[in-house]
Amino acid sequence: DIQVTQSPSSLLASLGERVTITCQTSQSISNNLNWYQQKPGQAPMLLIYYATSLQTGMPSRFSGQYSGRSFTLTITSLEPEDIANYFCLQHYSAPYTFGAGTKLELK
Amino acid sequence: EVQLVESGGGLVQPGRSLKLSCLASGFTFSNYGMNWIRQAPGKGLEWVASISSSSSYIYYADTVKGRFTISRDNAKNTLYLQMTSLRSEDTALYYCARHRGAMGITPFDYWGQGVMVTVSS
16 A cells, blocks of 8 residues: 655644645656645545546635645645645555545644 | 535434535536545545446445445536445545546546535434
């Protein structure tokens, strides 16, 4: 099974700050990783797919990059509505596996 | 607008069965692979099962293999998860999620809001 290690597990940031979250996979998955945002009581929403593609309708302050087995989600300038949980998912092969999640909070 | 609405959850005793449904709307259901994912209280997300658009390909997590059955009725736009021999560790919020295509190496793009299953005596 492909392991996905996400960091940090929690993050305190200020409005306007640049935020970076990372997922590392245990084996190569090419670009087959997604990033999601989830707010309490709501369904997860796809932010980034195939590691770097911004889902239609999502703000351009969200971006994804990858190099080898390391994947990053960046929020260039934190907005109040970005306070949420973020997690990654590798869809390269079953069993599909998730990062443990990052809880993003306001400093 | 793509919508996925889960139903069928509730409180069930260990060893009993329960069947979840996920009603899809806003897209051509028969063209997309589908998944069940769960999240136990205070825990991370766990993929449970996947089914391709035509039901030709089905995959399960080892934790549910032999106990859970994923199926779909494309005429009714509905995905199912039949759960048998339920255990306390199956207690979770169960989500259905759509593949971006028939299945293959495609992202999960839309998710439902989830339905709670509690296994307890």
